[in-house]
Each structure stands twice: as structure tokens, then as C-alpha cells.
Amino acid sequence: MSNRLRKNHYLKNWKNLFNLIIMNNLKIILLALAVISITAFTYNNKENFTTGDGYKVGDIATDFSLKNIDGKMVSLADYKKAKGFIIIFTCNTCPVSVRNEDRILALDKKYKNSGFPVIAINPNNPAVQPGDSYELMKVRAKEKGFTFPYLFDDGQKIFPQYGASATPHVYILQKEKEGLKVKYIGGIDNSSRNPDTVTIKYAENAIDALLEGKPIEVTKTRAIGCSIKV
Amino acid sequence: MKEHVKIIVLALLLITIFSCKKEKEMLGQSNENEIIEVYDFNELEPLLNALDDNIYVVNFWATWCAPCVKELPYFQELHDSYKKQNVKVILVSLDFPDKFESQLIPFVKKKNISPQVILLDDPNENAWIPKIDETWSGALPATLIYTKNKRAFYEQSFTKESLFKELEKFI
Numbered sequence: 001m002s003n004r005l006r007k008n009h010y011l012k013n014w015k016n017l018f019n020l021i022i023m024n025n026l027k028i029i030l031l032a033l034a035v036i037s038i039t040a041f042t043y044n045n046k047e048n049f050t051t052g053d054g055y056k057v058g059d060i061a062t063d064f065s066l067k068n069i070d071g072k073m074v075s076l077a078d079y080k081k082a083k084g085f086i087i088i089f090t091c092n093t094c095p096v097s098v099r100n101e102d103r104i105l106a107l108d109k110k111y112k113n114s115g116f117p118v119i120a121i122n123p124n125n126p127a128v129q130p131g132d133s134y135e136l137m138k139v140r141a142k143e144k145g146f147t148f149p150y151l152f153d154d155g156q157k158i159f160p161q162y163g164a165s166a167t168p169h170v171y172i173l174q175k176e177k178e179g180l181k182v183k184y185i186g187g188i189d190n191s192s193r194n195p196d197t198v199t200i201k202y203a204e205n206a207i208d209a210l211l212e213g214k215p216i217e218v219t220k221t222r223a224i225g226c227s228i229k230v
Numbered sequence: 231m232k233e234h235v236k237i238i239v240l241a242l243l244l245i246t247i248f249s250c251k252k253e254k255e256m257l258g259q260s261n262e263n264e265i266i267e268v269y270d271f272n273e274l275e276p277l278l279n280a281l282d283d284n285i286y287v288v289n290f291w292a293t294w295c296a297p298c299v300k301e302l303p304y305f306q307e308l309h310d311s312y313k314k315q316n317v318k319v320i321l322v323s324l325d326f327p328d329k330f331e332s333q334l335i336p337f338v339k340k341k342n343i344s345p346q347v348i349l350l351d352d353p354n355e356n357a358w359i360p361k362i363d364e365t366w367s368g369a370l371p372a373t374l375i376y377t378k379n380k381r382a383f384y385e386q387s388f389t390k391e392s393l394f395k396e397l398e399k400f401i
Contacts, residue, residue, distance in 0.1 A: 095292075095294040095326070096294075099326070129296075165367040165369050165385070166367055166368060166369035169367075186356070187355065187356060187368070190353065190354050190355055190356050190357070191353035191354070191355060192355060192368075193324065193326050193327065193353070193355075194326065194327060194328070194353055197353035198353070199353070199354065200356075202356070218356075221356040222355060222356050222359035222360060222366065222367055222368040223355050223356065223359070223368045224324050224355055224359070224368045224370065225367075225368055225369050225370070226295060226369065226370060227295075227297060227369040227370060227371070227387075228369075
């Protein structure tokens, strides 16, 4: 074979090989595009997402390992001395959450030393709500001087287990023999939109009762909040 | 064969792009909303339990709630399309009471929202949220559709299609 012919032969082979790759992977390429299209469609409908059952008062809550704004992973098991936790699903962007930041700070200040620290978790998907990205969580926490961990529910795996449906949404847990028992689910108080018209502080009442070893009077409440962005 | 592939790929890409695009806002022309009433829950409650022959579509929303603002045009369209068929749309705002004049009123005016708008200013949320619906967590948006015989509550966002479809079940 002359050099020229050999070159042509190679070129032809390369072309064949290229075609072979494309054609062999055609199904995969089309499938990928179809998946993207379908995802784009369901993305619009995902607002209908419901959190399912989640925890009820009395259930045992799962521990987790979520990234804090300082880059470290945080688990509830790290808190050896804690008697329990005030888990609050909250975020940067929900105006109701923002209006409750001072109240969340006050809860942490009041109960951290009694063994019930606040653990805040951002449940939102930054792809849907860019203002709730991990980077912007750091910014908000610094601006507001958060005294508690502010964790990112990366992949949105934890909030559905808890059954959080809004921001802000509080879960008070107490360490018991069987594990972390859910003691209270709901609002911080009875007026999420206006701190000046609060008449009942549900979360505080629940922790006070736990600290005194008394039954909690109101274990489940509702409050106005933002839907979780999925 | 290759041409077909190109067409399919192009079509899928276009579908992807279009389905991501936000739906065009279509708001009504007439502004019937000269006054926004401020109610507490006791004042609102009769509007959630009317016994007349109307179909009531009560949307709970706020100007600060992005998914609410997104679906608001569909409620406007519903109001425009069905007002001759005894359908009453009521938009119950859960805006911050101290932002009534600075946010809610300008928003309603700017968007030419014509269905009735009410600001629910009642701090005792845990008392009235379950009275609106036992299943409601309090997250926005949420919608109640009812007649004197039938009632349904939706803690979700609507597309235009899904909203109109739900209403049709009541007609």
C-alpha cells in the first residue's frame, strides 16, 4: 500500500470509528436528552411536592451529618452534653424566616447553656432559590451574627425525613434512652409575622416544660411560613 | 437517518428551553380594587363558609412569596374567565401588617389585580390556620376551593392548567 492510500485508509477508519461511536451511543444520547426534557417539565410541577408523613411527636429523629457554614460537618452525636436540640429549618430568603432571626438567636442564647442548643438547617434547593446557596448562608450568618450552626441540607435529604413543610419550622428533640425523641413540632410562637403581637411562645414553653420534667402543653402548632423550595 | 437525529435532538432541546421559560404574565385590565380590606379571622371566616350558590376560590398568598406571585396571574385569569359563572376569587394576603401601605397596596395597584384582596391581620396564627384547613401547615401558597356542598384545600402551587382543572371539578 502506498503512503497516500494508507493515509486515506486511516482517515476512512477514523471516520468509521467516529460514526460507530455516535451510532452506538445514539440511544444513550437521545435518552439523556429525553431525561433532561422530562426533568425540565417536572421541575415546573415539583412545586406540588409534598413532604409526606415526616415525624410525629413521640417519634425518634434521625441524626445527620451536614456541612456547617465553617466548612465542618455537624452531627447531633457531636453534642455529648446536650439534653436535646432546637432544630429549626430556616433560610436566607424567606421573609418570615428573616423576621424570626432575632427570635431564633434569642432561643439559642436562652437555652444553649441549659442543654438545648439551636441547630439551624437550610432545606432549600439553591438551584431553585439562588439566594439560599451555601456561600450566601455564610454571608447571612455573618451579617446577623448567628451563634448557632447553620447547616446546609445538601441534596435535600434531611428535611423530608423530618417532614418540614415551611421555613421557619421548629422541631424540639430530647435525648432519651431510645434516641432523640421528637417533643414539639411547629412554630416558634403564635405570631410569626409580627414579633410585637406574640402572646404565646410555644417553643420556649415546650423547652421550659422539658427542663422542669413536666408534660408539654402544646406539642404541635402551625405558623405562616414560606414553602420549601425543591 | 442523521437528519432525523438532528431534528429529534433539536426538538428536545427546544422543549427543554421552553419548559424552563417562565409563563408570561397575563393580568386583567380592569381594576376593581379600590379598597383592600383588613380583616381579622372572625371577619374572614364567613367568606370561607358562604352558603350561597357561588363557587369560591380563596387563595392565600403574600407579595413576599415568590411562588404565590408566580401563580397570581392564573387566579386573575380565572376571575376574568369565570366571573359570569358564579365564581368568586378572593385573594387573602398574609403580607406583614406593617407593610400594608408600603408593599401590598402598591403591588395590587401596579399589577392591576381585580379580584377582591383582603389582608388577614390576625396574630394568633395557630388558632386560625387549622380552622381554614386541618391539613394546612401554614406554608404559602395555599388555596381553598369550595361551594356549599364541596370543599377542597391545596397546600401547593398551581399551574394555569392545574388551577382551571381543579375549578372545573366544582362547576
